[in-house]
Amino acid sequence: MDVTFETDDGRRFQEEIWFFSPVREIKEKLHKSHGFPVSHQTLFFNGMIMEDEHGFEYYNVIQGSVILLRLQRELEPAPKPEPEPEHEPINGGGRRMKVTVLVPRVAMGMKRLEVEVNLADNVSELRKELLRMKERSYSLYLPAEGFFFIYKCSVMEEDKPFWWHDVKAGDIIEIFNGSVTQG
Structure with a gap:
């Protein structure tokens, strides 16, 4: 076929x-x-x-x-991850950390963008932060028809916190153009 x-x-x-x-x-x-x-x-x-x-x-x-x-190509060098604390609260508490978001470029390839998030916040907060960043900078490209987040080859549930997805400081989250549908 x-x-x-x-x-x-x-x-x-x-x-x-x-x-x-x-x-x-x-x-x-x-x-x-x-x-x-x-x-x-x-x-x-x-x-x-x-x-x-x-x-x-x-x-x-x-x-x-x-x-x-x-x-995946034309990636900029990855930032060095922040050291992890020895004892981390199970639910992440109010701890802030930096993650790297791979944002599609208008031209081919991806741009690395370092974003600070709260481990206890839902992933939807990352979407809000990226939209705020886009308003402040016309050079940030976000797909107009919508996008979703991928972490470790899985679609992230935006109503779940970062700790639920086991996200750690310095980890990479990708933006993918489109929307997620249930089949």
Whole structure:
């Protein structure tokens, strides 16, 4: 079947895939045909990260489906993480910490943005802070049609606090263009 892949920068191309192909196999095919390193690829379908061990049938991909291809490249050097305290409250208390947010650039690649958050705050506070930062600086690009956060290859629940997601100082949170839907 033919499937359309769309990259972060809006490029679209079609690939013929087998319905039962594992995601890892398709990533290898994209590497061979387009030069995208397998380790730099993350595939999304219907707001879900496609795991390497599952086949396309697992995600109900059909003829003509569009799969989002996130490519990690052109990253700026990572900041050094802050040292962790020896004893941390279980729920995070009111402790503030800095996390790195990978924000898409208008051009290809991602920009690293250091943001201070409260470990006990819900993830929705990060969205509010980024929107405030965007109002103060026109150089900050946030996807106009909406975005969600990804941490350690999982979509973050915005009504849960950072400690619930096990976020630590210096960790990286990615912004992904689109919205999350329940299937």
